[in-house]
Amino acid sequence: MAQIFRKSSNGFARAVIVGVPLALAALVGVLYAVEWSPWATREWIPISQPVPFSHKHHVGQLGIDCRYCHVGVEKSAYAGIPPTETCMTCHSQLYTDQAMLEPVRKSLTENKPIVWNKVHDLPDFVYFNHSIHVNKGIGCNACHGNVAEMQLTWQNQTLYMAWCLQCHRHPEKYIADRKDNFNPERVALKDEGKLDQARQLVKDYHVQSSGVLTDCYTCHR
Amino acid sequence: MNPSAPCSPSCGCAASAPARPALDLAAVRAKLAAAAGGGKKYWRSLEAVAETPEFHEWLHREYPRGASEWPEGQSRRDFLKLMAASFALAGVTACTRQPQEKILPYVKQPEQLIQGIPLQYATAMTIGGYATGLLVESHEGRPTKIEGNPDHPMSLGAANVFHQASILELYDPERTRTVLRAGEVSSWDEFMADLVNALAEQRPKQGAGLRILTETVTSPTLAAQLDALLKKYPQAKWHQYEPWNRDNFGQTTFDDGRTVADYDFGKARVIVSLDSDFLFGHPASLAYARQFAQGRSVVIEASNPLQPTMSRLYVAEPTPSITGTMADRRLVCRASEITELTRWLRERLDTVQETAPEQWRGWLTGAVLDLAQNQGAGIVIAGEGQTQQVHAMAHQLNTVFGNVGHTVYYRGSSEANSVRQTASLKELVDDANAGRVDLLVQIGGNAGYNAPADLDFSGAQGKVKHNVHLGLAYNETAQRCQWHLPLAHYLESWNDACAFDGTASVMQPLIMPLYEGRTAHELLDMLVLEQSPRGAYDIVRGQWQATHPGEGIEKAWRKVIHDGLAASAVPPTVAAAEPEWVKVSVEPPSADTLELVFKPDYTVWDGRFCNNGWLQDTPKPITKLTWDNAALLSPRLAEKLGVANEDVVELTFKGRSVHAPVWIQPGQAENSVTLHLGYGRTAAGSVGSGQGVNAYALRTSDAMGFGVGLEIKKVPGVKWELACAQNHHSTEGRDIYRVGTLEEYRKKPSLEPANTETPGRDDTLYPPDHTYPGHAWGMAIDLNTCIGCNACMVACQSENNIPIVGKGEVIKGREMHWIRVDGYYEGENLDNPAMYHQPVPCMHCENAPCEVVCPVAATLHSPEGLNEQVYNRCIGTRYCSNNCPYKVRRFNFVQYADNEHLTIKMQRNPDVTVRSRGVMEKCTFCVQRINEAKITAEKENRSVRDGEIKTACQQTCPTEAIVFGDINDPESRVSRLKKQERNFGMFADLNTRPRTTYLARITNPSV
Helix, strand or coil: CCCCCHHHHHHHHHHHHHHHHHHHHHHHHHHHHHHCHHHHHEECCCCCCCCCCCCHHHHCCCCCHHHCCCCCCCCCCCCCCEEEEEEEEHHHHCCCCCHHHHHHHHHHCCCCCCCCCCCCCCCCCCCCHHHHHCCCCCCHHHHHHHHHHHHCCCCCCCHHHHHHHHHHHHHHHCCCHHHHCCCCCCHHHHHHHHHHHHHHHHHHHCCCCCHCCCHHHHHHC | CCCCCCCHHHHHHCCCCCCCCCCCCHHHHHHHHHHHCCCCCCCHHHHEEEEEHHHHHHHHCCCCCCCCCCCCCCCCHHHHHHHHHHHHHHHHHHCCCHHHHHHHHCCCCCCCCCCCEEEEEEEEEEEEEEEEEEEEEEEEEEEEEEEEECCCCCCCCCHHCCCCCCHHHHHHCCCCCCCEEECECCHHHHHHHHHHHHHHCCCCCCCCCCEECCCCCCCHHHHHHHHHHHCCCCCCCCEEEECCCCCHCCCCCCCCCCCEEECCCCCCCCCEEEECCCCCCCHHHHHHHHHHHHHHHEEEHHHHHHHHECCCEEEEECCHHHHHHHHEEEEEEHHHHHHHHHHCCCCCHHHHHHHHHHHHHHHHHHHHHHHHHCCEEEEEEEECCCHHHHHHHHHHHHHHHCCCCCCEEEEEECCCCCCCCHHHHHHHHHHHHHHCCEEEEECCCCCHCCCCHCHHHHHHCCCCCCCEEEEEECCHHHHHHHHHEEEECCCHHHHEEEECCCEEEEEEECCCCCCCCCCCHHHHHHHCCCCCCCCHHHHHHHHHHHHHHCHHHHHHHHHHHHHHHHHCCCCCCCCCCCCCCCCCCCCCCCCCCCCCCEECCCCCCCCCCCCCHHHHHCCCCCCCEEECCCCCEHHHHHHHCCCCCCCEEEEEECCCCEEEEEEEEECCCCCEEEECCCCCCCCCCCCCCCCCCHHHCCCCCCCEEEEEEEEEEEEEEEEEECCECCCCCCCCCCCCEEEEEEHHHHHHHCCCCCCCCEEEECCCCCCCCCCCCCCCCEEEEEEECCCCCHHHHHHHHCCCCCCCCCHHHHHHCCCCCCCCCEEEECCCCCCCHHHHEEECCCCCCCCCCCHHHCCCCCCECCCCCCCEEECCCCCCCHHHHCCCCCCCCEEEECCCCCCCCCCHHHHHHCCCCCCCCCCCCCCCHHHHHHHHHHHHHHHHHCCCCCCCCCCHHHHHEEEEEEEECCCCCCCCCHHHHHHHEEEEECHHCCCCCCCCCEEEEEEECCC
């Protein structure tokens, strides 16, 4: 009976033995890369909006405080998206003939809300509360980045659970004085090399132990 | 509101129950007798005592055969194929990106509203006309949850099952959406035009052909409008009808029908209930339940510390009620014999001891002695279904025993016009039959379904030229009307109403009408003004202004709306003269004749809540039946007839017959058959139609509460499958329930059974490594005050987005309630056992058996002692549920949560995840409320105050039997309760160390 395998099959077999794991590893690598790529995480992708609202202009150039529009941020789970009326407090006087503001005026005259595209979208089983983070010295830019530099707003972090847990495990790395909460250029104490002060702040603000902070029911319920 | 489960009882997919052998009741009796002595024996059902194979299956298998396995006819190969496909598809779905979501802010944000913070508004709901003050939670204008209004005297912060479930009624997708003319879509304008024509005919006749039929009216505005209408049409008539009415209450020799008796159960030391379910069915039942619980708490007086005291409750009734389950001494007495029994209460003690009928002697002796010894601290109360004579005698007994002015008060009725409603309806029917009615306007109600059978309301209505019906749904009555008008739900309307004690409330809407609904006020305005009505706000406000003139009206009005009540209960008037004793001349019926007793249902009331899936899924407090009523038979009668549960009998009463399933009920009077009202509806909607038996088909105007002369016959060869939850989640073990008499409690306050084991904390294979440095949440449930009303179950369902499962799923044991109320019988007497209730939420064990078996760590222990269920991790192995000794875990076998109907989605609590198929869930101790309170406290730089967190079940409990709090705080209410000696943990011998513990029940039987 003739041999089924030729001698060259040995080489082929060796190539397969080495190649298949390599290919699998590569596949895992690719999937991992995709998983963490901005395509999947939505990081750094400016989201188009019906009105091209610019935080860069309103915050960076005009210096309007975050809470002027996001009124719930210190009180509620949601920071809140401002009602059309808030836009119109200024824009009934300024740039009243600008075409790009037409949807705002239309919203007010027709009494229909502006339909914004959500930039930061957590899964539905995550219950994030803005007010408690702000009250514990986790200022806006800790998660949202420096909005003063954003023309159109984008998501500045992955919002993955692993990312949340970095802070819930080590809040001292991200905390800063509450009075800096709404400063778009706020720097965490640790990044200023003041880790001891940060640890003290964690105590002063009664930040819960990481055991409590990493408990499932803290965010999921 | 469709029950999401596709199964109907007839579809055959229900667990294929093998043909059940009829239960041998004699053997059950023998077993109970044999077990007598040697400590208390609790039993759950007749099947449990008889140890039927079926019960064993419930006990050992957790779910019945076929309910948790792969359906028959599927091979392993099919399974693998399906799984492979599922895996592949699961992979594909992971490749899609999350879709872009939208945000819609307000155009003008309402004052005081901050997105994400719910607001609460005060309003009121009426049942049978009487208002109960409520607070309704609103998320950005979307009402989601109902609570009692703590400031309202008839709520005191509590709400009952109907109040809780009324939020689902608002969102019922089957409510009428438009004006219907002969079933076809029409409009209010077309109706208006037609109405003007019909009224034009009436004007020359001074309204002689105009009739208005309402339910009980306590609304001052509606009453004023009706007055105005009757002034305009002096010959017109206003009728009132409510199927479970209070005809026999005020209308006694005692008064003119405008006076009602009100009670203070907190002060009473002796309470005698004559077929009265005052803890549930009374318009003031929430307040009465709270008072009753206060009277039941053991009082230790400083002067006599060794002799703690509590009130004593005597109940005589034909069929077990929840009031009866709280009785210290319960007498099983046919409804038709209550009159005779009551007569004996007035006799001298020695006469009673010597000549009272044998079977009543003990009960009567105790009651007479106690009433006499507690002059001014007793209450005799008669039930709605009882005769005028019994009511008159009850009033007289209260006078004789000096209770009036101390525990019994008389005050003006808060009804706008108290009439004898059955007579009022009869008058209307007679007029219609005689052709004297041209235009009949029905405001609410469903007389076409619930009128007494002998009146033939539907037939009479057919003789009326113009029929108009204003109602929530296109029900039996509406279908026979030319015009059906959509009624605005109470959460959509401006309205006003009075509570039982006369406290007036203005009811404010929480949301604009979802459909074209309008209020009764607007319809009346159309009738009076014959033009498009003013808004209900203007009408109610106008009436208020007219009756409350003076300066500062705006401020006063705002305060009334904000508080939910006007601070003006009708002051009690003490009736002075002792009335003459009525000579009873009724010949008691012979004991062999059968009587038929009608009672309102514990979950659908008189039928108005029939289309409410939450209520249908809730097991009734005594029978634990869901989705059905049944003919309740005593074990002896069942033996005599040779029938078993789920057999079908033909009930014939005064020439009318219905077929009904049999349910053998321990504690039922021997020759008495009870049929609860509210079922057998044909036009309730997809949830309520076709469930159960229509009791109204047998009910006649001379037998509204009960009647003698029932004939009963077995229908051979037919079975009626009933969904009874009594044996579900059965557990085997010692020391589940604890009860003792006051005497026993004095001797041994722990009431611990002799064989109790209390293992040490570390006697376990899994040494606990948990520490609780911060909070440690715990709960104490007082079995002494739990009346088993089920309010906690429905409140939990509303708060935690718990789905409806449907009858077929209940039969398979797949109810989803996070808290259930177990019922236990005790004692060897099958005909009158003691009955107990035990609410069972998750125990949040410190050594939780569920936690150690989860393969994916989806159930974990929190640093505050909560036993957590993480839905997004759960893969549905159900190991945890299998390992839970308390059987409190619930699995989504199919997609129960209704994501189809937009309005149902509007009800959901946004702070709680909506679970989908394949996920385990269970009580979380309302963690959303805990987190909310903790965050608020932290922001205010303080710790959580005791009582700041109330779980949904605790908040609604009428008797405050459930207390939640931090057991690390020794001063918290829950810690103090747990320090009581009668505190015990269920299955503490398993060393699960439950955080939910119980306080043993204490009874106070006469010596």
